[in-house]
Amino acid sequence: MTKQVPINSRSVAITGLHRGDNPQPGASVIMSLRRRFPGLRIIGLSYDPMESSIYCRDNCRLDAVYLLPYPRTGAKALLERLDAILEKEKIEFIIPSLDSEIMNFIEVQDALSRRGIRVMLPGKAAFLRRSKENLSMLCHRLGIPTPETRAAKDIGELKKFAEQIGYPVYVKGKYYEAYLVSSEAELYSSFEELAEMWGLPVLVQEMIIGEEYDVVGLGDGHGGTIGSCSIRKMLRTSAGKGFAGVVVADPRIDNLARRFIRALRWTGPFELEFIKAPGRPHLLFEMNPRFPAWVDFPSQLGCNLPARLLERLMGTEETPLAHCDAGRMFIRHSVDVLGDISDLAELASAGERIGSPLLNFSGRS
Amino acid sequence: MADRLALQAAPPVSTADEKSTSVGGVSTVAGLRFYGNEFVFDTVSGMFFRLSTTASFILRSLVGGVSLSDLPAIMEQQYGVDHATSTRDIQLFLNELAAIEPLDRFVHDKASAY
Numbered sequence: 001m002t003k004q005v006p007i008n009s010r011s012v013a014i015t016g017l018h019r020g021d022n023p024q025p026g027a028s029v030i031m032s033l034r035r036r037f038p039g040l041r042i043i044g045l046s047y048d049p050m051e052s053s054i055y056c057r058d059n060c061r062l063d064a065v066y067l068l069p070y071p072r073t074g075a076k077a078l079l080e081r082l083d084a085i086l087e088k089e090k091i092e093f094i095i096p097s098l099d100s101e102i103m104n105f106i107e108v109q110d111a112l113s114r115r116g117i118r119v120m121l122p123g124k125a126a127f128l129r130r131s132k133e134n135l136s137m138l139c140h141r142l143g144i145p146t147p148e149t150r151a152a153k154d155i156g157e158l159k160k161f162a163e164q165i166g167y168p169v170y171v172k173g174k175y176y177e178a179y180l181v182s183s184e185a186e187l188y189s190s191f192e193e194l195a196e197m198w199g200l201p202v203l204v205q206e207m208i209i210g211e212e213y214d215v216v217g218l219g220d221g222h223g224g225t226i227g228s229c230s231i232r233k234m235l236r237t238s239a240g241k242g243f244a245g246v247v248v249a250d251p252r253i254d255n256l257a258r259r260f261i262r263a264l265r266w267t268g269p270f271e272l273e274f275i276k277a278p279g280r281p282h283l284l285f286e287m288n289p290r291f292p293a294w295v296d297f298p299s300q301l302g303c304n305l306p307a308r309l310l311e312r313l314m315g316t317e318e319t320p321l322a323h324c325d326a327g328r329m330f331i332r333h334s335v336d337v338l339g340d341i342s343d344l345a346e347l348a349s350a351g352e353r354i355g356s357p358l359l360n361f362s363g364r365s
Numbered sequence: 366m367a368d369r370l371a372l373q374a375a376p377p378v379s380t381a382d383e384k385s386t387s388v389g390g391v392s393t394v395a396g397l398r399f400y401g402n403e404f405v406f407d408t409v410s411g412m413f414f415r416l417s418t419t420a421s422f423i424l425r426s427l428v429g430g431v432s433l434s435d436l437p438a439i440m441e442q443q444y445g446v447d448h449a450t451s452t453r454d455i456q457l458f459l460n461e462l463a464a465i466e467p468l469d470r471f472v473h474d475k476a477s478a479y
Binding site: 211213231232234246247248249250276278279326327 | 396398406408409410411412466
């Protein structure tokens, strides 16, 4: 029988720590893990000292924070920084939570394994097949409905595609951000901004007006889905971010999600995004290769996918995932997190902070 | 008579094999969950609707299996209205229901019988 290591001596690193108007998933992953493993050592890997989770306490707290070089600096820079961190900090598992960094982590996966760090990530081929620029082609091959989308490598192509699809169109960055564009003039400025920020190609996609449905899940790497939860977004920000959602029980969405994950033999967390316009089927318009920012919602219903992922990585007994009943809903509630400039100073100058935020505000009123 | 459904759009689906259940004053029939007489949640599309008590009565009857041909008589009995009024109100309600994608499944199955 294998001797199990106490959870308090296990350590996991999380990225995607900012929870602003475009919330990243890290805080939700942390809360889900704390829900199941309160004593787990959680290390924040941050790209900016102003990421909000750095200053959290209670169930969202981090035991240490280290700054990472931006994803665009590449896999080698990532590994070098992780090596420096490993001289001070034991990290056994990493759950990357940002689209732009996943490829770097896939590339250093073997090197991490040699250092005793485990991750649950898709293969490079699966990752690329679902990328924004390839999703449309993959969906057509699988017979999964998707909005008409083209990938443009220059402004000439973008203009041609936009005219073929017909204005208004969405112009989307390779990883993030989308602009609704109604004219050629707007097209130029959107292209320049998105290409500079996220690189090429820039995507142009038909505009669909309808309800948005999202599926969060965990792929087992053999074509199966370990667990999932489907919601309709009830509130959307101007950037399309869901700030409220309700669980749905639609066999058509479940079927599309199963087929897609099976075809990719996806390993690890995913979020599938569908749009449903009247008279048209559900259209798959994006697959994110990580947990979404609302992943702690199903966790609170007993479908704790981040905890399940960690159990898989640890090789411990797996806790059954509860079914998410239709009608359960969440609504996002923004709060002000207290901090002190000394925390920011420490992180900005040293690139790390060991321990919780310095000030303890408890008892003040 | 009936107020109109206040509404949003979503998809049709067959849920014919679902059973009717009632828990804590909330009844679920064919994927529709009724909260009292003025609120219904479609578990398939995730859409919810406010409706009048009369609209709720017609919708509950339809999803509960009442045929369209029997519905006017049941309406007359329930609300004490004449046949012409009940028939017209039902037809108006069905027209509205048919335009709402998540709920049109309850009309299309029965329209030929009307």
